[in-house]
Amino acid sequence: MRLSFAPWLIVTSLLLALGVPAPADDTDQTTQSAIFLLRRCRKRQRDYRGMATGSTMLRALRQLGDPELAPFFRALIDTERPWLTVHGILGLAECSEDQRIDLSLISEMENELLQRMVLSAAMDLDLIDVAQVRQVMAWSDLHESVSVLAAVHLIGHGEAPDLxxxxxxxxxxxxxxASLAALLMVQSGETGYGQQLTELSESDHPDRDKVREHLLRTSFKSEFxxxxxxxxxxxEQEDADPRMRRLALQVALRFNTSGAVQTWRKQFLATADHVERIRLALVALNVSHWAQPRLFETLIESSDALLEQIGRTGQAVASRKxxxxxxxxxxxxxxxxVSDWALDYAHELAEKQDARHILLAIILAFEGPPRNLARRLKNSIAATSTLMDHDPDAAKEMLRPILLSPETDTRLKRGILAGLVQSRKQNPMPIIEGVPLAHPQDYQLTLLIRARQGLDLSEEDLENLALMVRGGGKFSPHLRLQAAWTYLKYVDRTEMALEAALQ
Structure with missing residues (x-):
């Protein structure tokens, strides 16, 4: 599981001290700020942490799923910058009614790498279905590497590939x-190709480990x-990179390979290094949904509190108790x-009833010791967004009392509001209606939610939305961009702004 845009930018915004500028209330000035933001997201800039702000802003714009943005995304496709082309095609799909990519845009590409980039991203985001992948396989001029990528998707969905x-x-x-194709032949039940994988492991090719890592991750993700x-x-290769060995062991455990549990236990008991033991414990935890409960017996017997709890958690998940x-x-x-695993588990694998309580625990965990505070805020935001998207009734039942309580840490309230802003699929208004707003940023976050829902805004609301567009509140560029687009819709300047931004 990954989020629609980088949550660290929200976290940083919420941890910054407030410093609200006071520009004049001027529609033209705000429109120019909105145009500036639309132009900025087409540039490959980096913030002070080295994060690509252009891509993050484009993901935030795509998150809106607004059909009126179609001309903007279509213009990105025609650029000579591949990363913009990818965002353009994905953005068009996300604002379309059927939520599917336009294959004609990909078939016209001469760049093989770009075709793979777009198709891979579309597969990850569920913007392409099996029928479309079969259409891709039927292209007469299909690049071989694209054919192999399509086969990964088909086999992963239980469909027969072109052998x-x-x-x-x-x-x-x-x-x-060649190695990925051999792996797919093995998964398709074709004999003789396992030897090609063995020869890969025995080779001294400089790309050997990079290729093996890719094959292992693909196998885990696609359930090969x-x-x-x-x-x-x-x-079991003692001279292999330790990280590679752990990844391989995780894959072997994931598929309940004979001897994998014994190998894990042997490696765990053979090391006295506490950090390495935690890494191996996490390997076991990562496969707990598919593992046998006995895998965790060694961890439960540990005298270390963290290792013991990882063991008890893994055994509970494995036994469904x-x-x-x-x-x-x-x-x-x-x-x-461990917290990252819990978030992924709740998002991807847990039963709905379990997931809602796990997500709530992640949200409430923010109110803890100073260590890992920013990380816990990030997880609280992500957990809120996940809960809202997948279980809106539970989100209202669980989150509204937290927002209404005067005892709740104001930073946690702000994190929950940020998570609701990040939600893609549901209307958060029933949760935030009537919530007391003690901080200007709280008000601006709720204002952005209301504006994105297309609700009536007062003149004062519109002025404050304009202030957010111009930088008031020290929000991250991607939130300012969302505010900018919603502002343009309220003042009926979307077409004019897009025309100016695309010049």
Whole structure:
């Protein structure tokens, strides 16, 4: 699971001290600020942390899913900058009625790498279906690498690929392509191709480990279970990179490969390094949804509180018993990786009833010790957004009392509001209606929610939205951009602003 745009930018905004400038209330000035922001998101700039603000802003604009933005995204496609083309095609799909990419835009591309980039992103975002992938496979001038990528998607969805095309790709001079094709042949039940993977592990090619890592991650994500024995063999190579061995072991455990549990236990007991033991414990935790409960017995016997709790949490998930209780205790450990796992588990794998309580625990965990405070705020924002998108009734039931309570930390309230802003699919108004707003940023966040819902705004509201567009409140550029677009819609200047921004 990843978020629609970088939550660290929200976190940073909320942790900054307020410094609200007071420009004149002028519609033209605000429109110019909005145009500036629309232009800025087309530039590959980086903020003080090195994050690409242009891409982050474009993801925020795509999040709106507004059909009126179609001309803007269409203009991005015609640029000579691949990253803008990708955002343009994805943005068009996300603001279309069927939420599907336009294959004609991809078929016209001569750049093989760009085709792969767009298709891969569309697959990750569920903006392309199996029928469309089959259309891609039928293109007469299809690049071999794109054919292999399409086969990954088809096999991952239980569909039969073009075995002749894959067989040909196994003979490619490009190590990554040939190896991935061999992996797909193995997963398709074709004999003889496992040896090609073995030879990859035994080779001294400089790209060997990069290719193996890609194959392992693809297998885990796409549920290619027949790769288990090969993954286990990598995890047992003592001269292999430790990170590679852990990844391979995780894949082997994921598919319940024979001998994987014994290998994990052997490696865990063989090291006295506490950090390495935590890393191996996280390997087990990451596969707990598919694992046997016995995998976690060694961890439960540990004298270390964190390791013991990881063991109890993993066993609870594996046995489907006391999941909410044990995951909650794991979150209380205030360990970054454990909390990240809990967020992913709730988002991707947990039953709906369990997920809502786990997400609430992540949100409330913000009110803890200073260590990892910014990270916990980031997770609270993400958990709020996930809860709102996937279980809006539970979001209202659980979050509204927190926002209404005078005892709640004001920073937590602001984080929840930021998470509601980040929500893509639901209307947060039933949660925030009548919530007391003690801080100017709280008011501006709720104002942005109301504006995005197209509700009536007073003259004062519109002035404050304009202030946000011009930089008041020290919000991140991507939130200012969302405010800018909604402002332009209220003053009926979207067409004029787009025309100016695209010049």
């Amino acid at each position: 002749d095309a894959l067989r040909s790709a196994t003979e490619s001079e490009k190590l990554g392509r 279970d027949l790769v288990g024995p090969w993954a286990l063999s990598i995890s 006391e999941i909410v209780t044990e995951v909650g205790k794991a979150i209380e450990q205030n360990h970054q990786k």
